[in-house]
Amino acid sequence: MYDFKYQQANSQDEAVSAQSSAEDGSFLAGGMTLIPTLKQRLAQPSDLVDLSAINDLVGVSEEGDSVTIGSMTTHASVASSEIVNSKIPALAALAGNIGDPQVRNRGTIGGSIANNDPAADYPAGCVALNATIITNTRKISADDFFTGLFETALEDGELITAVTFPIPDRAAYAKFPNPASRYAIVGVMVAQTGGETRAAVTGASDSGVFRSTDIENALGDTLDASAAKAVSISSDGLNNDIHASSEYRAHLVSIMASRAATAAG
Amino acid sequence: MPTVSMTVNGENVSSEVEPRTLLVQYLRENLGLTGTHVGCDTSQCGACVVHVNGKSAKSCTMLAVQAEGSEVSTIEGLADGDTLHPMQEAFRENHGLQCGFCTPGMVMSAIDLVQTNSNPSEQDVREWLEGNLCRCTGYHNIVKSILAGAKTMQG
Numbered sequence A: 001m002y003d004f005k006y007q008q009a010n011s012q013d014e015a016v017s018a019q020s021s022a023e024d025g026s027f028l029a030g031g032m033t034l035i036p037t038l039k040q041r042l043a044q045p046s047d048l049v050d051l052s053a054i055n056d057l058v059g060v061s062e063e064g065d066s067v068t069i070g071s072m073t074t075h076a077s078v079a080s081s082e083i084v085n086s087k088i089p090a091l092a093a094l095a096g097n098i099g100d101p102q103v104r105n106r107g108t109i110g111g112s113i114a115n116n117d118p119a120a121d122y123p124a125g126c127v128a129l130n131a132t133i134i135t136n137t138r139k140i141s142a143d144d145f146f147t148g149l150f151e152t153a154l155e156d157g158e159l160i161t162a163v164t165f166p167i168p169d170r171a172a173y174a175k176f177p178n179p180a181s182r183y184a185i186v187g188v189m190v191a192q193t194g195g196e197t198r199a200a201v202t203g204a205s206d207s208g209v210f211r212s213t214d215i216e217n218a219l220g221d222t223l224d225a226s227a228a229k230a231v232s233i234s235s236d237g238l239n240n241d242i243h244a245s246s247e248y249r250a251h252l253v254s255i256m257a258s259r260a261a262t263a264a265g
Numbered sequence B: 001m002p003t004v005s006m007t008v009n010g011e012n013v014s015s016e017v018e019p020r021t022l023l024v025q026y027l028r029e030n031l032g033l034t035g036t037h038v039g040c041d042t043s044q045c046g047a048c049v050v051h052v053n054g055k056s057a058k059s060c061t062m063l064a065v066q067a068e069g070s071e072v073s074t075i076e077g078l079a080d081g082d083t084l085h086p087m088q089e090a091f092r093e094n095h096g097l098q099c100g101f102c103t104p105g106m107v108m109s110a111i112d113l114v115q116t117n118s119n120p121s122e123q124d125v126r127e128w129l130e131g132n133l134c135r136c137t138g139y140h141n142i143v144k145s146i147l148a149g150a151k152t153m154q155g
Helices: A012-021 A034-039 A075-080 A082-087 A089-095 A101-106 A109-115 A122-128 A213-219 A225-229 A246-264 B023-030 B086-093 B103-116 B122-131 B140-154
Strands: A005-008 A025-028 A047-050 A060-063 A066-070 A132-135 A139-141 A146-148 A160-166 A170-177 A184-193 A196-202 B003-008 B011-016 B049-052 B055-058 B071-073
Touching: A012 A025, A012 A047, A060 A082, A066 A082, A075 A082, A075 A089, A075 A101, A075 A109, A082 A089, A089 A122, A089 A170, A089 A184, A101 B055, A101 B103, A101 B122, A109 A122, A109 A160, A122 A146, A122 A160, A122 A170, A122 A184, A122 A196, A170 A246, A184 A213, A184 A246, A196 A213, A196 A246, A213 A225, A213 A246, A225 A246, B023 B049, B049 B103, B055 B103, B086 B103, B086 B140, B103 B122, B103 B140, B122 B140
Parallel strands: A005 A047, A025 A047, B003 B071
Antiparallel strands: A060 A066, A066 A160, A132 A139, A132 A160, A170 A184, A184 A196, B003 B011, B049 B055, B049 B071
């Protein structure tokens, strides 16, 4: 690891000002991706601003028709949250299947979506559930937030504070995990909220999470699993690596969408 | 260099460390607690699992400075004098190890499982061990040990 300066911020303002005034500052959330990246010398930030002591970034609350999760809430906390389990059980299940127990104990929702790994689970959950990402300066819809491979709409000095999820009528996430890493080779979140059906795909595309309108049209209002299974997805632009060919991933998109639709009921 | 303070196995410790020092390096090299192992050094194998504020964490994927003010426990803190912790005893009784390299991480992870789920099924144990690799045993006796240890821990 290259050397860096480290600071633990005690408030959102302190974190933003420390990051902005640093030469090349980086926020540190759970560190489940950032620390391994630093160890491999793939990144060289001048400063790390640790967010773990900022208490108002942690927690789950329900308000009206939505559930809001603080950005520093761990995957384990989301998976075991009574509110998430009763209002959006699909999201609790998604969080409970990320990585391994030690990753879930430290990894956070804000860290995961800020990183926007093309095979991470949360981006699919955010897009299918039509979540809103709340930062220190604005609100960004999930559709506009995830802009490409490891790319988001976040600007320098912008800190994710929470994510708000509208409570769906029904939803489910189906993941075909890599057996070693547990990252999604393909994962599909299907959700129906206020009559709108959405299907978001992670793991498949080389530009990260995307909505499949073909799958959404096939699912329709009834979440027709067999129609989703029959959709032929193009392998153009899908990842092709040692884990799976792009054709195999294309096939998995329909299969995982159909499994998610069945699970959503 | 920043100073980091925490409790490790109930004792207050405080040292100057470089920010890039990993928690596992701090435990092994500064405190001499070499029971916590470095296996893969890439967050996969779980030989370095310790508890931070009661929850299992991979100490190779955490900076020592991130543990500021935390309660850390390691494999050395489990036994009460000559009396092994019930989970350690279960690993001994059930031959839950061969070379023993992964064992400290297995035991620390297993205790977190039982604290989270006091009556785990075999399936629960196998799924929980996602983040702990053993290259000797094929896991059979590890799972048996954890189920036995869980029973004793429930008392």
